[in-house]
Amino acid sequence: MRGGLGMTRATILIPAHDEAQVIGRTLWYLSRGLPLDKFRVVVIANGCADATAARARAALPQALVIETDRAGKCHALNLGYEAADKNAPVVCLDADLDVTAEAVVALIAPLADGRALAACGKMDVDTSGVSPAVRVFYQGWRTNPYFARGKFGGLFALAPEGAARVFPLPEITADDEFIRRSFGSAEIAFLPACRFVARAPRTLASLVQVRRRSLRGAREVSRMGKASPERGSARRMILNTLSAPATLWPVAVFLGVSVWVRLSLMRERSGAAPRWERDLTTRVEG
Numbered sequence: 001m002r003g004g005l006g007m008t009r010a011t012i013l014i015p016a017h018d019e020a021q022v023i024g025r026t027l028w029y030l031s032r033g034l035p036l037d038k039f040r041v042v043v044i045a046n047g048c049a050d051a052t053a054a055r056a057r058a059a060l061p062q063a064l065v066i067e068t069d070r071a072g073k074c075h076a077l078n079l080g081y082e083a084a085d086k087n088a089p090v091v092c093l094d095a096d097l098d099v100t101a102e103a104v105v106a107l108i109a110p111l112a113d114g115r116a117l118a119a120c121g122k123m124d125v126d127t128s129g130v131s132p133a134v135r136v137f138y139q140g141w142r143t144n145p146y147f148a149r150g151k152f153g154g155l156f157a158l159a160p161e162g163a164a165r166v167f168p169l170p171e172i173t174a175d176d177e178f179i180r181r182s183f184g185s186a187e188i189a190f191l192p193a194c195r196f197v198a199r200a201p202r203t204l205a206s207l208v209q210v211r212r213r214s215l216r217g218a219r220e221v222s223r224m225g226k227a228s229p230e231r232g233s234a235r236r237m238i239l240n241t242l243s244a245p246a247t248l249w250p251v252a253v254f255l256g257v258s259v260w261v262r263l264s265l266m267r268e269r270s271g272a273a274p275r276w277e278r279d280l281t282t283r284v285e286g
Helices: 023-031 052-059 073-082 101-112 132-141 145-149 160-166 175-180 204-223 233-240 245-266
Strands: 010-016 039-046 064-068 090-093 118-126 151-158 188-199
Touching (some): 010 073, 039 073, 052 064, 064 073, 073 175, 101 118, 132 245, 151 160, 151 175, 151 188, 175 204, 233 245
Parallel strands (some): 010 039, 010 090, 118 188
Antiparallel strands (some): 090 151
């Protein structure tokens, strides 16, 4: 990257495991208008059996691309953090999201002036091409009062002091949940101006896989002594339907899928090796 240490406005870490089909799109969105002499972009291709690293270099030659044979998002983020400017904010970005330079600039603003240790934005979910059940699920998902404070996951930023608090990350599934619970609510800034797009799983089966991984990871973080700050959200969602009856069916579908996921996790063998249930339905060329 151009620019010396101390000149960096932020380091953007993008862990990528077999993301050859989407990494070019992600870097294209990100790099439009991004002053590459001020932002350090680090792509960490981990355990890839495809051309993720080559496509990242082709899409953004200014990026630092790190390759490791060891798969694992936390390991990848730790490697990326080693290459980060420790005096500037660190932005963590999933490799399959559409994020603009303007969104990143908005995200790091409260970290640069010391107002917060972490920051998150607002996630928009693209439900085009999904099954009807998935579309209704996300209609209910959007009513969750938890999102009034943004979506901490997929894209978030840490001030230098905040990054030093959580790195190096332990080997866990839910890295974003671990990081979120490492800060008090007053230490996290929500930036509505930072909007990014995630693509919904196209099938109900793939949605359930993703939700299983998310819940399994959250429980792992809870066992580490980091309690969830969003208790009671399901009850509030149900109560809110009294004043907005049109949301009753979407909320019912959302809660029904959530119960289904919890019951399916109960059937897992205790002590079974953790699985990374990845959504492949959204890994399409773009």
